[in-house]
Amino acid sequence: MEYNHEHKAERIGWIRAVVLGANDGIVSTASLVVGIAASGVAADHLFLVGLAALVAGAMSMAAGEYVSVSSQTDIERAELALEQQHLDENWTAEVHELATIYRKRGLDSELALTVAKKLMEVDPLGSHARDELGITELAQGNPLQAALFSALSFSAGAALPLITVLLFSVENLIPTIIVISLGSLVLLGGVSAHVGGASKTKAALRVLIWGALAMLVSMGIGQLFEVTV
Ligand SMILES: [Zn+2]
Structure with missing residues:
Protein backbone atom coordinates (compact mmCIF):
# COMPACT_ATOMS: atom_id res chain seq x y z
CA MET A 1 0.00 0.00 0.00
CA GLU A 2 1.21 3.47 -0.83
CA TYR A 3 2.06 5.71 2.10
CA ASN A 4 0.25 8.96 1.50
CA HIS A 5 1.04 11.51 4.15
CA GLU A 6 0.99 14.91 2.54
CA HIS A 7 1.27 17.99 4.71
CA LYS A 8 -0.39 21.23 3.84
CA ALA A 9 1.65 23.82 5.71
CA GLU A 10 3.17 25.34 2.57
CA ARG A 11 -0.16 26.12 1.03
CA ILE A 12 -1.58 27.40 4.31
CA GLY A 13 0.69 30.47 4.40
CA TRP A 14 -0.82 32.45 1.56
CA ILE A 15 -4.29 30.89 1.80
CA ARG A 16 -4.39 32.09 5.39
CA ALA A 17 -3.52 35.63 4.25
CA VAL A 18 -6.15 35.64 1.51
CA VAL A 19 -8.91 34.23 3.75
CA LEU A 20 -8.01 36.63 6.53
CA GLY A 21 -8.16 39.59 4.13
CA ALA A 22 -11.51 38.54 2.66
CA ASN A 23 -12.93 37.86 6.14
CA ASP A 24 -11.83 41.30 7.30
CA GLY A 25 -13.31 42.92 4.22
CA ILE A 26 -16.68 41.26 4.70
CA VAL A 27 -16.94 41.76 8.46
CA SER A 28 -15.75 45.36 8.66
CA THR A 29 -17.58 46.69 5.61
CA ALA A 30 -20.83 44.82 6.34
CA SER A 31 -20.74 45.94 9.98
CA LEU A 32 -20.14 49.55 9.02
CA VAL A 33 -22.88 49.57 6.39
CA VAL A 34 -25.35 47.79 8.69
CA GLY A 35 -24.52 50.17 11.53
CA ILE A 36 -25.00 53.26 9.38
CA ALA A 37 -28.16 51.78 7.82
CA ALA A 38 -29.58 51.15 11.31
CA SER A 39 -29.16 54.85 12.08
CA GLY A 40 -31.58 55.62 9.25
CA VAL A 41 -29.21 57.27 6.75
CA ALA A 42 -30.40 57.42 3.12
CA ALA A 43 -29.46 54.55 0.79
CA ASP A 44 -27.28 56.56 -1.59
CA HIS A 45 -25.08 57.53 1.33
CA LEU A 46 -24.69 53.90 2.28
CA PHE A 47 -22.85 53.05 -0.92
CA LEU A 48 -20.42 55.89 -0.30
CA VAL A 49 -19.86 54.68 3.26
CA GLY A 50 -19.19 51.16 2.01
CA LEU A 51 -16.85 52.36 -0.73
CA ALA A 52 -14.86 54.45 1.75
CA ALA A 53 -14.66 51.42 4.04
CA LEU A 54 -13.33 49.30 1.15
CA VAL A 55 -10.63 51.78 0.14
CA ALA A 56 -9.55 52.62 3.68
CA GLY A 57 -9.53 48.97 4.73
CA ALA A 58 -7.58 47.79 1.68
CA MET A 59 -4.96 50.50 2.19
CA SER A 60 -4.66 49.74 5.88
CA MET A 61 -4.34 46.00 5.21
CA ALA A 62 -1.64 46.63 2.59
CA ALA A 63 0.31 48.95 4.89
CA GLY A 64 0.01 46.62 7.87
CA GLU A 65 1.04 43.55 5.91
CA TYR A 66 3.95 45.35 4.25
CA VAL A 67 5.31 46.58 7.57
CA SER A 68 4.81 43.25 9.29
CA VAL A 69 6.40 41.11 6.58
CA SER A 70 9.31 43.46 5.92
CA SER A 71 10.17 43.85 9.59
CA GLN A 72 10.04 40.07 9.98
CA THR A 73 12.36 39.71 6.97
CA ASP A 74 14.70 42.39 8.37
CA ILE A 75 14.93 40.56 11.68
CA GLU A 76 15.66 37.25 9.96
CA ARG A 77 18.31 38.82 7.71
CA ALA A 78 20.05 40.40 10.70
CA GLU A 79 19.96 37.09 12.60
CA LEU A 80 21.43 35.22 9.63
CA ALA A 81 24.18 37.82 9.17
CA LEU A 82 25.12 37.51 12.84
CA GLU A 83 25.10 33.72 12.57
CA GLN A 84 27.33 33.85 9.49
CA GLN A 140 10.56 34.40 4.37
CA GLY A 141 8.00 36.42 2.47
CA ASN A 142 7.92 39.17 -0.10
CA PRO A 143 6.43 42.25 1.60
CA LEU A 144 5.13 43.86 -1.59
CA GLN A 145 3.43 40.66 -2.69
CA ALA A 146 1.93 40.18 0.76
CA ALA A 147 0.63 43.77 0.75
CA LEU A 148 -0.96 43.34 -2.67
CA PHE A 149 -2.54 39.99 -1.74
CA SER A 150 -4.04 41.41 1.45
CA ALA A 151 -5.40 44.54 -0.23
CA LEU A 152 -6.95 42.53 -3.06
CA SER A 153 -8.53 39.91 -0.83
CA PHE A 154 -9.87 42.60 1.52
CA SER A 155 -11.40 44.43 -1.46
CA ALA A 156 -12.97 41.22 -2.76
CA GLY A 157 -14.56 40.63 0.65
CA ALA A 158 -15.67 44.25 1.03
CA ALA A 159 -17.21 44.20 -2.46
CA LEU A 160 -19.88 41.74 -1.26
CA PRO A 161 -21.80 44.05 1.10
CA LEU A 162 -21.12 46.93 -1.31
CA ILE A 163 -22.80 45.12 -4.21
CA THR A 164 -25.66 44.18 -1.88
CA VAL A 165 -26.26 47.89 -1.19
CA LEU A 166 -26.59 48.52 -4.93
CA LEU A 167 -28.87 45.58 -5.67
CA PHE A 168 -31.37 45.52 -2.79
CA SER A 169 -33.97 48.02 -1.65
CA VAL A 170 -33.26 49.91 1.54
CA GLU A 171 -36.14 48.28 3.51
CA ASN A 172 -34.58 44.83 3.25
CA LEU A 173 -30.99 45.97 3.27
CA ILE A 174 -30.00 45.16 6.85
CA PRO A 175 -31.21 41.53 6.95
CA THR A 176 -29.97 40.95 3.38
CA ILE A 177 -26.47 42.18 4.12
CA ILE A 178 -26.35 40.15 7.33
CA VAL A 179 -27.48 36.95 5.62
CA ILE A 180 -25.20 37.34 2.58
CA SER A 181 -22.19 38.30 4.70
CA LEU A 182 -22.60 35.54 7.27
CA GLY A 183 -23.27 33.02 4.48
CA SER A 184 -20.07 33.93 2.65
CA LEU A 185 -18.08 33.98 5.89
CA VAL A 186 -19.21 30.44 6.64
CA LEU A 187 -18.42 29.34 3.10
CA LEU A 188 -14.98 30.95 3.21
CA GLY A 189 -14.21 29.46 6.62
CA GLY A 190 -15.30 26.02 5.43
CA VAL A 191 -13.26 26.18 2.22
CA SER A 192 -10.10 27.35 3.99
CA ALA A 193 -10.47 24.65 6.64
CA HIS A 194 -10.93 22.07 3.91
CA VAL A 195 -7.79 23.20 2.05
CA GLY A 196 -5.80 23.29 5.30
CA GLY A 197 -7.13 19.89 6.37
CA ALA A 198 -8.79 21.25 9.55
CA SER A 199 -12.32 20.83 10.91
CA LYS A 200 -14.84 22.57 8.63
CA THR A 201 -17.60 22.83 11.22
CA LYS A 202 -15.34 24.41 13.80
CA ALA A 203 -13.94 26.95 11.32
CA ALA A 204 -17.37 27.87 9.97
CA LEU A 205 -18.86 28.24 13.44
CA ARG A 206 -15.97 30.43 14.56
CA VAL A 207 -16.37 32.97 11.74
CA LEU A 208 -20.16 32.83 12.06
CA ILE A 209 -20.11 33.78 15.72
CA TRP A 210 -17.53 36.57 15.38
CA GLY A 211 -19.13 37.94 12.21
CA ALA A 212 -22.60 37.99 13.78
CA LEU A 213 -21.24 39.64 16.91
CA ALA A 214 -19.50 42.39 14.91
CA MET A 215 -22.65 43.17 12.93
CA LEU A 216 -24.93 43.11 15.98
CA VAL A 217 -22.72 45.47 17.95
CA SER A 218 -22.47 47.89 14.99
CA MET A 219 -26.23 47.73 14.49
CA GLY A 220 -26.81 48.48 18.15
CA ILE A 221 -24.52 51.50 17.99
CA GLY A 222 -26.21 52.68 14.78
CA GLN A 223 -29.62 52.52 16.45
CA LEU A 224 -28.38 54.57 19.38
CA PHE A 225 -27.69 57.43 17.01
CA GLU A 226 -30.81 57.06 14.91
CA VAL A 227 -31.28 60.08 12.66
CA THR A 228 -34.70 61.36 11.61
CA VAL A 229 -35.21 61.14 7.87
ZN1 LIG B 1 25.12 28.87 15.57
Missing part, protein backbone atom coordinates in the same frame (compact mmCIF):
# COMPACT_ATOMS: atom_id res chain seq x y z
CA GLN A 85 29.75 36.06 11.43
CA HIS A 86 29.84 33.49 14.25
CA LEU A 87 30.52 30.72 11.74
CA ASP A 88 33.35 32.72 10.17
CA GLU A 89 34.93 33.56 13.50
CA ASN A 90 34.50 30.38 15.49
CA TRP A 91 33.71 27.28 13.49
CA THR A 92 34.55 24.77 16.23
CA ALA A 93 32.33 26.44 18.80
CA GLU A 94 29.50 26.47 16.27
CA VAL A 95 29.91 22.76 15.58
CA HIS A 96 29.62 22.05 19.30
CA GLU A 97 26.71 24.44 19.62
CA LEU A 98 24.79 22.52 16.96
CA ALA A 99 25.80 19.17 18.47
CA THR A 100 24.47 20.32 21.85
CA ILE A 101 21.11 21.13 20.25
CA TYR A 102 20.88 17.62 18.77
CA ARG A 103 21.93 16.07 22.09
CA LYS A 104 19.11 17.90 23.83
CA ARG A 105 16.74 16.47 21.24
CA GLY A 106 17.79 12.95 22.17
CA LEU A 107 20.85 11.94 20.13
CA ASP A 108 23.80 10.55 22.08
CA SER A 109 26.93 12.73 22.15
CA GLU A 110 28.93 10.98 19.47
CA LEU A 111 26.08 10.80 16.99
CA ALA A 112 25.11 14.42 17.69
CA LEU A 113 28.64 15.56 16.86
CA THR A 114 28.72 13.47 13.67
CA VAL A 115 25.38 14.86 12.51
CA ALA A 116 26.42 18.43 13.31
CA LYS A 117 29.71 18.06 11.39
CA LYS A 118 28.02 16.46 8.40
CA LEU A 119 25.22 19.03 8.17
CA MET A 120 27.70 21.89 8.49
CA GLU A 121 29.71 20.41 5.65
CA VAL A 122 26.64 20.55 3.43
CA ASP A 123 25.08 23.86 4.48
CA PRO A 124 26.59 25.60 7.52
CA LEU A 125 24.33 28.63 7.65
CA GLY A 126 21.22 26.66 6.69
CA SER A 127 21.68 24.08 9.43
CA HIS A 128 22.12 26.76 12.09
CA ALA A 129 19.24 28.81 10.70
CA ARG A 130 16.85 25.84 10.96
CA ASP A 131 17.93 24.17 14.16
CA GLU A 132 19.30 27.05 16.20
CA LEU A 133 17.27 30.06 15.05
CA GLY A 134 14.14 28.29 13.80
CA ILE A 135 14.23 30.20 10.50
CA THR A 136 12.82 28.24 7.59
CA GLU A 137 12.22 29.30 4.02
CA LEU A 138 8.50 29.20 4.72
CA ALA A 139 8.67 32.29 6.88
